[in-house]
Amino acid sequence: MNLKLKVWRQPSQEAAGKFEIYDIESVSEDSSFLEMLDILNERLLEKGEGPVHFDHDCREGICGMCSLTIDGIPHGPERATTACQLHMRHFKDGDTITIEPWRAKPFPVVKDLVVDRTAFERIIQSGGYVSVNTGAAPDGNAIPIPKKDADFAMDAAACIGCGACVAACPNASAMLFTSAKASQLNTLPQGRPEKDRRTLAMVSTMDAEGFGNCTNYGECEAVCPKEIKLDMIAKLNRDFAVASVKNLFGKAG
Amino acid sequence: MQVTTILFSSLVKKYLMAVTGLIGVGFVAGHLLGNLQVYSLLGGADAFNAYAYKLHHLPYGLLWIVRIVLLATVAVHVWMAVLLTIENKRARPEGYADNSTVQATYASKTMRWSGVILLAFIIFHIAHYTTRSVPGMKYNETIEKVPLMKEGKPVMQSGEVVMTFDAYTMVVQGFSNLPVSIFYIVAMGLLCLHLTHGVSSMFQSVGLRNHSWQKRLDKIALVYGWGIFLGFISIPISILTGVVS
Known part of the structure; x- marks a missing residue:
């Protein structure tokens, strides 16, 4: 599937951010949202551009690291699903997807989509x-x-x-x-x-x-x-x- | 922990919002029941005027106590709304490009706007019918006093007929003005919207709601909001269509 990504890019906490538009082609429907971003980053690196920074860790939906606001909804359109467990089959070919960081004053943007x-x-x-108190483990x-x-x-x-x-x-x-x-x-x-x-x-x-x-x-x-x-x-x-x-x-x- | 820290906490603001909201919810129900006496089936002109007379002659200065409590209630409700709004705006300095929501109701998202317009309505309403000081609607000067009636007979006091302000005629004249009636109807629509969120939300704010009660309270709020709306708007509509005159 071919997609248009509207991604928030912000070089640092102090710097002003803005949206960049990326066209990404031939993405598998079976890839997860983060894998899709990995593909985007590989292609950006090949072109000599800086990759999009985003938080991730377990990619199993249990660590709480991924933090993407996808089309205005944190973790995207699927209920009870983290962004890492969201798959591209929930999107349509030709979709424009807006990706933003969590937005809150106590969560300052560190870089791009990464927040503190x-x-x-x-x-x-x-x-x-x-x-x-420390000591022998109590009976459960x-x-x-x-x-x-x-x-x-x-x-x-x-x-x-x-x-x-x-x-x-x-x-x-x-x-x-x-x-x-x-x-x-x-x-x-x-x-x-x-x-x-x-x-x-x-x-x-x-x-x-x-x-x-x-x-x-x-x-x-x-x-x-x-x-x-x-x-x-x-x-x-x-x-x-x-x-x-x-x-x-x-x-x- | 310092009492002031607790007093200025986010949750105390919510408690105050809920408690003042509850007083308001109770007040609108009482107000509606009183107003419905304009219908001849439920009393009509004599009963309505006698009710107004009674409110104005409550013992121990109760009328003013109630008025002050209600004004303080509105003041605290608005004050908390302002504080919450300022703090909430501050918590998100940079907004989203895409402001989608999943399940937030229209009523919950428009509480600020329905609230602001309702405040303007309350001020107009008090000027219109309580202080009677809206220019061109100074009923004090044009409406004549009528005898206070009880069970079809004039009430006598030391050999004289007790006279009272003709609140009934004031209401009929007031709602015969189409733009004024439309403003009242629109304001009641917003009150309905405000109540459909508020009546359920106030229970959540004080911690008296869970998943199954949320469903029930949401329904109660919807029925209550619509009941208040239909009850109140029936009066200007009845007057404009001549059912009540």
């Missing part, structure tokens, strides 16, 4: 952990956990931290990510002792990083490759309200 997502790491650092079944809670925590833990939620949100809000990371631990008994402190800290770090506010569009849920639901955000809203009131009376855990 360290802001997510700082949210995790502020509360996305449980404090465990020592603490009974209701199936419902275990399932909910697993759904939350499916988040790969790719940042598509932020990219898709018209407000560049990081609520889906933060709520998944907080809920994963807040739901389980091991995470409960630090629940209030964690909730308050992660939300305040998220705000300080400059992400926008959630206004319940639901776009994050629609693009999430791991199908994290808005339920996580509702839970964080609830946990934060409880933690705030407890904090007011010096009772936050």
Whole structure:
């Protein structure tokens, strides 16, 4: 298939970026979106032009590195699919495809389509952990956990931290990510002792990083490759309200 | 954690938006029920004027307490909307070339615009029927007082008939003006749109929604929004078509 690519090129964080148009011919329908970009880069290198920089790692849809906004939709048109697992058969011969980086102030563009997502790491650092004393490994079944809670925590833990939620949100809000990371631990008994402190800290770090506010569009849920639901955000809203009131009376855990 | 950090957090803004929204949702329902008394089936002119009289003669200055609470509610709702908008714009300095969305509703994407026009509507509405100070519509001067009626008989107080402002005639005259009525109908359409997102969204914002309740609440919001819309617009339409006169 033959395609026209409209790709965002930006030499560095400080430099201004712009779109470049590339025609790419005879792309296999079986190639993945990233393989298609590999082909483009090989041809650019052959011509002596600089390749298009983009993030990728596992190419199995589990690492959360790929971060392409394809025709305005983070990770492209397929639901529950990362860009690396998106295949060219979902496009038509002759299509023009617009490829942009995640766009959010806390995710500055490093180069072309590569963005710096360290802001997510700082949210995790502020509360996305449980404090465990070292020593002999505890018995895995020592603490009974209701199936419902275990399932909910697993759904939350499916988040790969790719940042598509932020990219898709018209407000560049990081609520889906933060709520998944907080809920994963807040739901389980091991995470409960630090629940209030964690909730308050992660939300305040998220705000300080400059992400926008959630206004319940639901776009994050629609693009999430791991199908994290808005339920996580509702839970964080609830946990934060409880933690705030407890904090007011010096009772936050 | 510092109380101020919590107070200025993104989530507190959302809570305030939801709570003030809920007060607004309750108010429009009460307002509609009161207005529907213009229909002779539900009371008609005498009942409508008696209702207006009652509101204006509530004990303990309740009328002003309610007014101040409602004005504060609108003020906080608008203030939060402004803060959220500014911060959200700041969070994405460089926009997308392609602004596609997947499942965001039209209502959710137009909350700002429906909100701004509704604010203008609220200001006009208060000037139109509460302070009665819209130029050319100064009903205070032209509308005569009528006797306060109760169960078909004039209410007497120390041997004299109690007179009251003819709010019913004010409404009929007000909506006989076609451009004004059209503005009211359009504003109610936007209120319907605003409510279809807001009524469900406010539950999400305070954490009282999950996947199955989202579906129910979205339907409730749709029915509520349309109910408010049809209820309110029926009055100017009835007056313009002569059903109510």
